[in-house]
Amino acid sequence: MNLVLAPWLEVVLRALAVLVAFLVLPLLVGQTEHKVMAHMQGRLGPMYAGGFHGWAQLVADGVKFVQKEDITPARADRQVFRLAPFVALIPYLVALAVIPLSPKVVGATVDASVVLVLAVIGVGIIGTLMAGWASANKYSLLGAMRAAAQLVSYELPMVLAVASVALAAGTLSLVGIGNAWNPWWLLWQLPGAVVFLVSALAELQRPPFDMPLADSEIVFGAFTEYTGLRFAFFLLAEYAGIVVMSLLFAVLFLGGWHGPFEPWVGWVWTLLKGFLVAVVVIWLRVSWPRMREDQLQRLAWVWLVPMALFQLAITAVGVVVFPR
Amino acid sequence: MGDGILPGLVKGLGTTARSLTRRTHTAEYPDVAPALPPRSRGVIALTEENCTSCMLCARECPDWCIYIDSHKEELPPTTPGGRARQRNVLDRFAIDFSLCMYCGICIEACPFDALHWSPEFEYAETDIRDLLHEKDRLGAWMATVPPPPALDPGSVDPAEVTAAAKPPRGAAGAGPRAGSAPRAGAGAPGRTRGDGPAARPTRVRPESPAGSDRAAGSLQGASAAAPERPAADRAVDATKPMPALGDTGSPAAEGDSTQVLPEVTPDEEGRE
Amino acid sequence: MTTRDIVFVAVGVVTALSALLSVTTKHVVHAALWLLVSLGSLAGAYLVLGQELVGLVQLLVYVGAIVVLVLFALMLTRAPIGPHAEIDTPWWQRAAGAVLGAATTALLASLLLPLLSGATVDLDAPAATTPRIAQAVFGTWVWPFELLSVLLLVALVGAFAVSRLVLHREDPAADGAVRRAEGVRR
Numbered sequence: 001m002n003l004v005l006a007p008w009l010e011v012v013l014r015a016l017a018v019l020v021a022f023l024v025l026p027l028l029v030g031q032t033e034h035k036v037m038a039h040m041q042g043r044l045g046p047m048y049a050g051g052f053h054g055w056a057q058l059v060a061d062g063v064k065f066v067q068k069e070d071i072t073p074a075r076a077d078r079q080v081f082r083l084a085p086f087v088a089l090i091p092y093l094v095a096l097a098v099i100p101l102s103p104k105v106v107g108a109t110v111d112a113s114v115v116l117v118l119a120v121i122g123v124g125i126i127g128t129l130m131a132g133w134a135s136a137n138k139y140s141l142l143g144a145m146r147a148a149a150q151l152v153s154y155e156l157p158m159v160l161a162v163a164s165v166a167l168a169a170g171t172l173s174l175v176g177i178g179n180a181w182n183p184w185w186l187l188w189q190l191p192g193a194v195v196f197l198v199s200a201l202a203e204l205q206r207p208p209f210d211m212p213l214a215d216s217e218i219v220f221g222a223f224t225e226y227t228g229l230r231f232a233f234f235l236l237a238e239y240a241g242i243v244v245m246s247l248l249f250a251v252l253f254l255g256g257w258h259g260p261f262e263p264w265v266g267w268v269w270t271l272l273k274g275f276l277v278a279v280v281v282i283w284l285r286v287s288w289p290r291m292r293e294d295q296l297q298r299l300a301w302v303w304l305v306p307m308a309l310f311q312l313a314i315t316a317v318g319v320v321v322f323p324r
Numbered sequence: 325m326g327d328g329i330l331p332g333l334v335k336g337l338g339t340t341a342r343s344l345t346r347r348t349h350t351a352e353y354p355d356v357a358p359a360l361p362p363r364s365r366g367v368i369a370l371t372e373e374n375c376t377s378c379m380l381c382a383r384e385c386p387d388w389c390i391y392i393d394s395h396k397e398e399l400p401p402t403t404p405g406g407r408a409r410q411r412n413v414l415d416r417f418a419i420d421f422s423l424c425m426y427c428g429i430c431i432e433a434c435p436f437d438a439l440h441w442s443p444e445f446e447y448a449e450t451d452i453r454d455l456l457h458e459k460d461r462l463g464a465w466m467a468t469v470p471p472p473p474a475l476d477p478g479s480v481d482p483a484e485v486t487a488a489a490k491p492p493r494g495a496a497g498a499g500p501r502a503g504s505a506p507r508a509g510a511g512a513p514g515r516t517r518g519d520g521p522a523a524r525p526t527r528v529r530p531e532s533p534a535g536s537d538r539a540a541g542s543l544q545g546a547s548a549a550a551p552e553r554p555a556a557d558r559a560v561d562a563t564k565p566m567p568a569l570g571d572t573g574s575p576a577a578e579g580d581s582t583q584v585l586p587e588v589t590p591d592e593e594g595r596e
Numbered sequence: 597m598t599t600r601d602i603v604f605v606a607v608g609v610v611t612a613l614s615a616l617l618s619v620t621t622k623h624v625v626h627a628a629l630w631l632l633v634s635l636g637s638l639a640g641a642y643l644v645l646g647q648e649l650v651g652l653v654q655l656l657v658y659v660g661a662i663v664v665l666v667l668f669a670l671m672l673t674r675a676p677i678g679p680h681a682e683i684d685t686p687w688w689q690r691a692a693g694a695v696l697g698a699a700t701t702a703l704l705a706s707l708l709l710p711l712l713s714g715a716t717v718d719l720d721a722p723a724a725t726t727p728r729i730a731q732a733v734f735g736t737w738v739w740p741f742e743l744l745s746v747l748l749l750v751a752l753v754g755a756f757a758v759s760r761l762v763l764h765r766e767d768p769a770a771d772g773a774v775r776r777a778e779g780v781r782r
Contacts, residue, residue, distance in 0.1 A: 036344070038348070038350075039343070039344050039348060040340040040341070040343055040344045041340075041343065042343050042346070042348050042349045042350075043348055043349070043350050044348050044350040044352070047352070077623075077625070077626075080625070080626070080629065110648070111648050111649075111725075111726065112648050112649050112652055112726055115649065115652040115653065115656060116652050116655075118656055118660075119652045119653075119655035119656035119659070119660055120655070121660075122655075122656055122659070122660020122661065122664070123636075123655065123659050123660055125660070125664055126632060126659070126663070126664065126667070129664065129667050129668070129671070130629065132671075133625055133667070133671050141671060144671065145668065145671055145672070148664055148665075148667065148668040148671075149668065151664065152661065152664060152665060152668070155660065155661060159656075172649070172726055283337065283340060283341070284337075286340045287333075287336040287337045287339070287340045288333060288336055
């Protein structure tokens with residue numbers, strides 16, 4: 001890593017690396033979901049695409065999506081409808097760029113990267129809102145409304161949980177937080193970790209928080225009218241979201257690159273921990289039923305927000321009593 | 325958030341985690357042949373020689389997917405001065421598997437074991453009309469019919485065994501029984517029911533194991549409009565023209581087989 | 597003219613244009629979306645000026661939360677797709693809005709007056725701005741900040757009270773309906 005590159009070349013290379021990670025990691029998570037979910041349900045999952053245990057299933061799906069007709073409903077708001085998938089997708093690309101795999105392996109170093117990640121994830125919901133409203137479809141609109149209500153409710157506990165970690169580390173930089181982590185945090189930040197995981201699931205609209213999609217009642221929520229590549233972008237956004245949230249959880253609460261042989265393979269540890277979190281996300285999807293809308297709101301405001309505030313309090317006490 | 329939610333959630337996680345470690349139930353069908361249970365209902369096979377064109381199956385079929393055409397033939401008398409006999413010759417036997425609902429009623433209804441379940445199920449077609457299996461195709465399925473299950477120990481003998489053990493009617497073995505020796509030979513496998521594949525009528529070609537009278541009948545050619553018909557009561561009394569079955573059929577069924585003729589024109593009926 | 601100048605001007609133009617579009621467009625939801633672009637590029641302007649935290653908080657709070665709420669409320673009111681005459685503003689409202697906007701602009705522009713005497717800020721010096729903002733907010737300006745939070749709390753309680761009042765108003769028919777609904781709920 002002592003290579004000295006021209007600044008522009010380094011920027012291009014970093015952007016390229018982030019883009020590759022952005023395209024590969026969600027597919028990896030998607031394939032893992034295919035297989036883990038299948039085996040948890042006593043199935044095999046995809047077995048043919050690519051030859052070995054269907055490893056290329058998502059590639060095949062991508063090819064299929066490209067071939068499909070790109071339909072815009074006649075009464076839709078055309079520009080907004082067409083723009084929405086990108087609005088949903090790009091924030092996760094930006095978020096992935098600033099999440100460090102190790103202090104050295106990071107797309108872009110930003111001072112307040114935690115705030116940046118939280119901010120752009122919040123922007124992602126606008127894509128869903130735009131999609132839902134511009135589709136001129138009642139199911140889409142219902143889905144978008146549910147998504148917005150859910151996001152507004154769960155953003156608060158999530159920000160509070162992250163604030164607790166930032167407070168404990170004394171910095172808003174993800175690299176700084178990762179460096180400040182020590183195993184005691186597993187206990188100290190446990191309530192915050194739970195709050196973060198639950199609200200991350202809710203922000204991703206993953207089961208059991210998939211009320212905005214709820215295919216058994218509102219078709220596919222905001223994405224009902226989408227076909228082809230635009231629909232694929234929404235799906236990619238969902239899985240990129242899982243990647244971002246899992247890596248974020250790994251860095252914030254599981255110590256990211258801390259582990260044996262850290263100087264050399266720190267980034268592997270981060271990836272491994274993030275992957276484990278992603279598997280947990282999939283596991284929860286398989287195991288738990290969908291929550292009702294009122295239960296969702298109740299969980300956020302009655303349980304998560306107080307829990308996050310409690311975590312903030314014990315973090316503050318910890319910071320004052322055991323100053324570093 | 326009442327009581328019992330958290331244990332329930334943990335239990336759910338445990339259930340999925342456990343099934344993650346267990347074997348999957350997926351049947352990898354085209355790659356691995358399925359282990360079908362015995363007596364699977366795949367396709368209906370036809371033993372053409374057993375069929376008397378009695379139409380029972382076609383009538384019982386709930387969705388009318390069995391098509392049978394037949395005509396009558398005159399059999400020359402086996403003894404000099406005897407009377408000519410009539411028998412039904414099957415022209416067409418077809419099952420439309422695009423209509424069939426695999427209820428198996430035709431197989432239950434058949435009094436002469438002409439229809440059998442075969443476990444073969446891979447006969448999908450790209451054209452729905454090809455699902456109409458004619459008798460040669462139905463006959464070809466006979467090769468795949470499994471042997472019937474063995475009888476329970478201590479159960480009574482099967483009907484055909486008891487029938488074969490009975491002393492012949494008319495102690496002297498009069499004229500009608502003259503042809504019984506070759507027929508008994510043909511029907512012999514029926515007595516070893518449950519012993520293995522040989523116990524099953526697995527012939528595909530109608531003429532291969534046929535009795536002498538059958539061969540003679542087919543050689544004689546078609547004579548649908550018989551000049552002189554025997555009386556119905558005598559036909560019941562007569563030996564059956566079913567070589568493969570031997571003496572196993574019940575008398576009532578025999579009577580049916582002659583009375584339920586498919587191509588009985590009104591004037592013929594009147595003569596009977 | 598440095599790169600920073602060019603980027604700043606570009607972001608500023610985007611901000612101003614989208615703000616203008618958001619008040620002139622006839623589509624209600626488009627107005628909210630243009631507002632979104634405007635607020636987002638304003639965050640970009642903060643970033644260009646080296647105020648990273650301010651820019652990100654702008655993004656987090658205004659783009660990620662406030663506009664989402666605005667859109668949410670708009671969609672609840674069955675916002676139509678395309679322009680709609682009924683929800684167009686009358687001329688006097690537009691005039692009042694223009695006057696208010698001009699006044700606010702003048703007020704904010706007065707902050708730029710010191711620039712005339714040649715005041716400059718060095719943006720290239722690497723400075724950890726986050727602690728400085730924290731000190732400003734929680735030190736110098738802590739009382740206004742706390743006052744604002746109390747105001748928000750009062751507004752929250754007020755909104756809650758209003759929503760509860762509507763539920764129990766003294767209209768016999770509605771009251772009966774509410775009671776029945778509550779009975780069903782129990």
